[in-house]
Amino acid sequence: MxxxxxxxxxxxxxxxxxxxxxxxxxxxxxxxxxxxxxxxxxxxxxxxxxxxxxxxxxxxxxxxxxxxxxxxxxxxxxxxxxxxxxxxxxxxxxxxxxxxxxxxxxxxxxxxxxxxxxxxxxxxxxxxxxxxxxxxxxxxxxxxxxxxxxxxxxxxxxxxxxxxxxxxxxxxxxxxxxxxxxxxxxxxxxxxxxxxxxxxxxxxxxxxxxxxxxxxxxxxxxxxxxxxxxxxxxxxxxxxxxxxxxxxxxxxxxxxxxxxxxxxxxEGIRKIGSHERDLALRFIDSVRRLSRVTVWSGRAPDRQIGPVSISIQGAEPAEIGARLDREFGIACRPGLHCAPGTHRFLGTFPKGTVRFSFGYFNTAANVDEAARALAKVLGD
Ligand SMILES: Cc1ncc(COP(=O)(O)O)c(C=O)c1O
Missing domain, CATH: 3.40.640.10 (Type I PLP-dependent aspartate aminotransferase-like (Major domain))
Structure with a gap:
């Protein structure tokens, strides 16, 4: 996983x-x-x-x-x-x-x-x-x-x-x-x-x-x-x-x-925060190249930390999340994330987005694998 x-x-x-x-x-x-x-x-x-x-x-x-x-x-x-x-x-x-x-x-x-x-x-x-x-x-x-x-x-x-x-x-x-x-x-x-x-x-x-x-x-x-x-x-x-x-x-x-x-x-809090930001920005950089993906995070890169939300044109967040889990062993969270107002703000209500949230124990290899898995799910 x-x-x-x-x-x-x-x-x-x-x-x-x-x-x-x-x-x-x-x-x-x-x-x-x-x-x-x-x-x-x-x-x-x-x-x-x-x-x-x-x-x-x-x-x-x-x-x-x-x-x-x-x-x-x-x-x-x-x-x-x-x-x-x-x-x-x-x-x-x-x-x-x-x-x-x-x-x-x-x-x-x-x-x-x-x-x-x-x-x-x-x-x-x-x-x-x-x-x-x-x-x-x-x-x-x-x-x-x-x-x-x-x-x-x-x-x-x-x-x-x-x-x-x-x-x-x-x-x-x-x-x-x-x-x-x-x-x-x-x-x-x-x-x-x-x-x-x-x-x-x-x-x-x-x-x-x-x-x-x-x-x-x-x-x-x-x-x-x-x-x-x-x-x-x-x-x-x-x-x-x-x-x-x-x-x-x-x-x-x-x-x-x-x-x-x-x-x-x-470990040091700055090291933890900058690791999470690096992973998030690396993921954003990879998946924004995919044809049907809109990335909602990373619009203020110096303020970015672990959570990254994306939408996929023509696909339900829940379906993408389920396929990533079942076929690739990747745990992410589709839906509204208990923050419905944010999705109304983004225009992603009521289905929400697919959120990938990176933590200190994740690696660049995890990020690349998740981006590859998403590309396969989307047929890119
Ligand atoms: C911004 C924010 N506030 C509050 C909460 C609620 O946290 P808890 O489930 O620990 O009560 C969360 C949990 O996801 C959150 O992300």
Whole structure:
């Protein structure tokens, strides 16, 4: 199998991730923070390590500003539902994943908030100027993706951060496609809220994610419950990160996430990002020569990372994806990629595109094989 679906979840993981999870499950899997015995203490140490490494990855002021979540969707819901108040206005874009679209759409439908979608550019970026034009006196939140999961083009997070700060609004950055791949510095880039999964670019397993909350920003808790301390109080603790966490965490997964983040620290995030960009651009260069192919990605080459979307004239994305899998052992993802607005923007709704998403463990040979397989499927 040549796995080119890293935008959905990365595979394989570094060997150290499998080892850390195996070791944790066999030797350290007490309930973290709940009991005083050695296994519980060791378990808590692994959870704390994951939190510390996430904080280091994004240059958070402190690990306490990082709530550990189930995935990016969980983190985004905690952020959106924790900050918005009745009557607030939110600016977002047409290129968001449903994890941002749907919570905002549900709140707008009940009249709790009003919503404006800023225009995006033909290269798949959303220019900060377009966001600025959509701001009103009531804008409390700008919720925007760092990188379209359909197109793989990275937006200017620092420009969004400054814009939000100047306007007195909050910025929620969906870093699902960029965390672990593109450098993020929440302090230098003035980011208030950053949500991402652990299972994509951070190389952790599924069931892990994180939400960074700028210090001084108090979100309404999304859930209340046991935190392992201050059990005598009727009310859930107000301190971060426990304010936004409750119940036993996915400590098995977090042990893996800590190992994934350690791998990134060892390899270097710039090396990882530039490898993915090189592979994506190599693929784009090959397949754009095929007669029936339209390539939607790569229109801002210096901002490109792993995900690449294409359309094939006269062929259904689902059929192409199925043939690549069945006949050539190539895993890609046809369809809407949970981002229907992006496909309306491209004109590829409702069938979507075929997305090939390259990861750190892919090679130039994988890219060439995928391009050859596609040419055969298309009869070129
Ligand atoms: C841009 C973007 N946001 C959010 C998500 C949701 O991630 P998760 O499935 O971890 O909740 C994804 C997943 O593909 C994504 O690409």
């Amino acid at each position: 040549i796995y080119l679906d890293n935008a959905a979840t990365t595979w394989p993981k570094p060997e150290s991730v499998y080892q850390a999870m195996n070791d944790f499950a066999r030797n350290h899997a007490g309930n973290p923070g709940r009991s005083g015995h050695r296994m519980a203490v060791e378990s808590e140490r692994r959870v704390a390590e994951a939190r510390e490494r996430v904080a280091r990855l994004i240059h958070a002021e402190s690990p306490d500003q990082v709530a550990l979540t189930l995935n990016a969707t969980d983190a985004i819901n905690i952020a959106i539902k924790g900050v918005l108040r009745p009557g607030d206005h939110v600016v977002t874009t047409h290129l968001e994943h449903n994890s941002i679209n749907r919570p905002l759409a549900a709140m707008a439908e009940t009249g709790f908030i009003t919503l404006t979608k800023a225009a995006s550019a033909p290269d798949g970026t959303t220019p900060p100027e377009e966001i600025r034009k959509a701001l009103t006196a009531k804008t409390r939140l700008i919720a925007v993706t760092h990188c379209s999961n359909v197109l793989g083009v990275v937006n200017d997070a620092a420009a969004y951060g400054s814009l939000a700060m100047d306007h007195g609004a909050l910025l929620l950055l969906d870093a699902s496609q960029t965390a672990g791949v593109v450098p993020i510095d929440v302090q230098a880039q003035k980011l208030d809220l950053v949500a991402f999964p652990g299972h994509k670019g951070c190389f952790g397993p599924m069931g892990t994610g994180a939400l960074y909350v700028r210090s001084g920003l108090a979100l309404r808790p999304f859930r209340e419950g046991g935190t392992g301390f201050a059990a005598e109080h009727e009310m859930h603790p107000e301190e971060m990160p426990y304010r936004l966490e409750g119940g036993t965490p996915n400590a098995h997964g977090l042990a893996g996430l800590a190992a994934g983040l350690e791998f990134i620290e060892r």
